[in-house]
Amino acid sequence: MERPVNAQAVRRVLIVGRLALLWALCIAGRLVYLQVYKHEDFQKTAKSQHQHQFPLPADRGEILDRTETPLAISIRTESAVVNPQRIKDVEFFARVVAPALGLNPEELKAKLKEYQERGAAKARGRGYLSLKRHLTPEERDRLRYLTATFPLEIIRDSRREYPAGSVGAHIVGSLDSEGNGNSGLEQKLNETLKGKPGKMLVLTGAQMDHYIRWVSEDSTQGENFTLAMHRVIQNDVEQFLAEGVKEAGAESGSVVVLDPRNGEVLALANYPNFDPRNERPTPEEAKARRSNTAVQIPSEPGSVMKMITVTMGLDSGEFTETTPIFCENGAFARPGRRAIHDVHRMGAMDTAGVLIKSSNIGVAKISIRMGPKVLYEYLKKFGIGDKTGIELPAESRGMLRHLECRGPKDNYCWSPTSHEYIAFGHEVGATSVQLARAVAVIANGGMIVQPHLIIKKTRPRTDGKLEEVALDIRKPERVLRAETAFRIRRIMQQVVQEGTGRRAAVPGYSSGGKTGSAEIFENGAWQNKHNSSFIGFAPVTDPRIVVVVTLNRTPKQGGIASAPVFSKVAATALRVLQVPKDEPEKDIAPPQPKILEVNELPENRIAKAIPEPKEKPQPEMSAGLLIGPTVPDFRGKAMLAVLRESAALGLQVQTKGRGVAKAQAPAAGTVLPAGASIQVEFATPQ
Amino acid sequence: MTSLAALFDWLAAGSPEGRTASRNGNGTDFRLRTLPKEDIHVFVKSIDNSTVIRLVDNKDWLRSAGMAGGVMLASVMLIALLMPGGFSLLASRQMGQLNAEREQLINELRQVRSREAELLNPKQLEVWAGPNFHNPTAAAVIYAAPAQGAVASLRKP
Structure with missing residues (x-):
């Protein structure tokens, strides 16, 4: 017999059912919220708790010299x-692990404890402490047994080696402790060299213990670079530079060797140098590492700038090699302007002689005739004031002010007399690399090239082979007429043969160049220290190398301090490059410094008083272009006195014999034609 | 129901004769004595299969053979399906090993090249050669004819 259903009971059942349905809906809603709406968040959280991603360091690209020998x-x-x-037990860990790695247990214990105490909060249990880098095979084998017991891990790492040591250190550069470049190409090409790091995924348990790991993305090796640098030339250049700096009593110096045909930098050295293998450099080494003088620090070039001024004169057609210029007998004073002085008192000279004898007044007159605008244009043609684009960090663009002021407050512009001083290398600054590029214009027949270190770039392909990558190097551009460059080359050859650069002669080769000595003016006074330089090329007929030598803060001048370094560097470079000789094969012993040369005044000092001569030779023409000096009477004088007197007058003397002067040609009192020399015969007194 | 000792006896008896003898008390006297309060009660029911008749069923045999054949075929197919995967697994493992070996060889090559460059470093050569190593003088360097290439060599004094 069925019992009648109570309406109240039905209602209760319905209420309970509705409540159950509501509860089910709540549960379902919560599930939807968690599983659908917050799905990604929770997935991310879960992943971050048990899945960790570690970067796989990529192999850094190689740096090779031009013979494909590794430099880095x-x-x-x-x-x-x-x-x-x-x-858990730091002491036990340290006592067991430290001996396996050759570490001090006490130090390791202290380090671990310190890290546990201080690093825990920051690292949230995820931090890693590097126990030892670059394990030896024995250490690795010993450690493998311990990884089962201790939470140790052996991870992939890499070590940068510099097999050439300090050779080419300023080019190659070095790495910091993080593996990033901090100087040289290592710094400049850091992003390309370091490649693309891979990814390793690691699944961890609740105790952060790794139970599975796999490489999710393999690393890609960085690009390899082959340099134009030749390590044998570079090594010798560094040695010659160091010797030159010490002999000249200089503080620093730099040498750049360039192939003028294509702008390849065969060597680039700075003194002081550093060793990139030294991970903990001394403060001096760290300073040397940071300063690449040849690229980063411009200095007043001094007389080497005369090469550009004379080139401007010849190229414009306003001057020829034989155009006479009166050099005001050593002092060129005009009202309201600073006087320009020459070291040697020279009268009338031809344009070639102005460069050979390095007359400040002569080049100032050329510049005055041509005007500031033309000079500025030629400076720009030679690349002064513009970066060369060499692949080294922090390259300086030198110092070349604007031709015209951009406002009343603009101080970085040429004054009305700037072009007179810039003509012989003042009020302008250039780096050694910029000077090398400028000389390369002359050596390369009037074509400007881009100095560059990299001649080949390769990228590893997936099949393991190397794929060559095209380089972006500017093609040579013509900035001068070829005949002008050839004429300047011949004049610069005479600078080495009979001018201020005689010590730059290269045995077996013809060479041309120009000396430069800019005295340093600091704290309101001349310091009797110079930036002495020599720029040159060899062989003259078909130049294969351009060399720029700069010695900073030396008491000696470019012709004495830097020219011998040029000679040694050029001889080595030409031998290594197997350039055939173009002069009779004889070993020229470097001439010993003469008293006259050692004591001579800097070429570019423009405001220092010069002792007045007892008898000031008078120019015969006020225009001062055609009449030369009168030949003095040398008879009865000692050779040293003859040389000193002729040097003071800017005369070229050819001596023969020893003792006192017996005869001379031309005779005393005659006017010496421009470019001619005086023959003086000496004999021992009876 | 029986005791533990009886159970051992039953297990140890082996043959039906032995079991009968054991039950009759005529067997070899290796039985254990009943331990106090250690009785295990086992109920034994004898089944007589003597009246069961075996009938040969051809249909059943065919079904069995078909089943066995099917299973074999399925196994072969499964193996055929899995084999390429297996081979590729093995191949990938082998490739991984070769790749690791290649990486190791590349690294060794790098080490050797680095060492070679270190030994041939001009500075190092100068150190080793000592006073016997110096740059040749200009006159000592001669060049072959241009047709043979400009190769520098040292002229013997």
Whole structure:
């Protein structure tokens, strides 16, 4: 018999059912919220808790010299790391692990404890402490047994090796402790060299213990660079530079060797140098590492700038080699302007002689005739004031002020007399690389080239082979007429043969060049220290190298301090490059410094008083272009006195014999034609 | 129901004769004595299969053979399906090993090249050669004819 259903009971059942439905809906809603709406967040959280991603360091690209010999190469190594938060008994860990790695147990214990105490909060249990980098095979084998017991890990690492040591250090550069370049090409090409790091995924348990790992994305090796630098030339250049700096009593120096045909930098050295293998450099070494003088620090070029001024004169057609210029007998004073002085008192000279004898007044007159605008144009043609684009960090663009002021407050512009001083290398600054590029214009027949270090770039393909990458190097551009360049080359050859650069002669080769000595003016006074330089090329007929030598803060001048360095560098470079000789094969012993040369005044000093001569030779023409000096009477004088007197008058003397002067040609009192020399015969007194 | 000792006896008896003898008390006297309060009660029911008749069923045999054949075919197909995967697994493992070996060889090559460059470093050569190593003088350097290439060599004094 069925019992009648109570309406109240039905209502209760319905209420309970509705409540159950509501509860089910709440649950379902919560599920939807968690599983659908917050799906990605929770997935991310879960992943972050048990899945960790570690970067796989990529192999850094290689840097090779022009013979494909490695200068910087990365070797894969392994390093031992540990998560200190997972070490329960630090003392036990240190006592067992330290001997296996050749570490001091007490030091390791202290380090681990410190890390545990201080690093725990910051690292949230994820931090790693590097126990030892670059494990030896024996250490790795010993450690493998311990990884089962301790929370140790052996991870992939790499070590940068510099097999050439300090050779080419300023070119190659070095790495910091993080593996990023901090100087040289290592710094400039850091992004390209370091490649693309890979990714390793690691699944961890609740105790952060790794139970599975796999490489999700393999690393890609960085690009390899082959340099134009030749390590044998570079090594010799560094040695000659160091010797030159010491002999000249200079503080620093730099040498650049360039192939003028294409702008390849065969060597670039600075003194002081550094060793990139030294991970903990001394303050001096760290300073040397940071300063690449040849590229980063411009200095007043001094007389080497005369090469550009004379080139401007010849190229414009306003002057020829034989155009006479009166050099005001050593002092060129005009009202309201600073006087320009020459070291040697020279009268009338031809344009070639102005460069050969390095007359400040002569080039100032050329500049005055041509005007500031033309000079500025030629400076720009030679690349002064513009970066060369060499692949080294922090390259300076030198110092070349604007031709015209951009406002009443613009001080960085030429004054009305700037072009007179810039003509012989004042009020302008250039780096050694910029000077090398400028000389290369002359050596390369009037074509400007881009100095560059890299001649080949390769990228590893997936099949393991190397793929060559095209380089972006500017093609040579013509900025001068070829005949002008050839004429200047011949004049510069005479600078080495009979001018201020005689010590730059290269045995077996013809060479041309120009000396430069800019005295340093500091704290309101001349310091009797110079930036002495020599720029040159060899052989003259078909130049294969351009060399720029700069010695900073030396008491000696360019012709004495820098020219011998040029000679040594050029001889080595030409021998290594197997350039055939173009002069009779004889070993020219470098001439010993003469008293006259050692004591001569800087070429570019423009405001220093020069002792007045007892008898000031008078120019015969006020225009001062055609009449030369009168030949003095040398008879009865000692050779040293003859040389001193002729040098003071800017006369060229050819001596024969020893003793006192017996005869001379032309005779005393005659006017010496421009470019001619005086023959003086000496004989021992009876 | 029986005791533990009886159970051992039953297990140890082996043959039906032995079991009968054991039950009759005529067997070898290796039986254990009943331990106090250690009785295990086992109920034994004898089944007599003597009246069961075996009938040969051809249909059943065919079904069995078909089943076995099917299973074999399925196994072969499964193997055929899995084999390429297996081979590729093995191949990938082998490739991984070769790749690791290649990487190791590349690294060794780098080490050797680095060492070679270190030994041939001009500075190092100068150190080793000592006073016997110096740059040749200009007159000592001669050049072959241009047709043979400009190769520098040292002229013997």
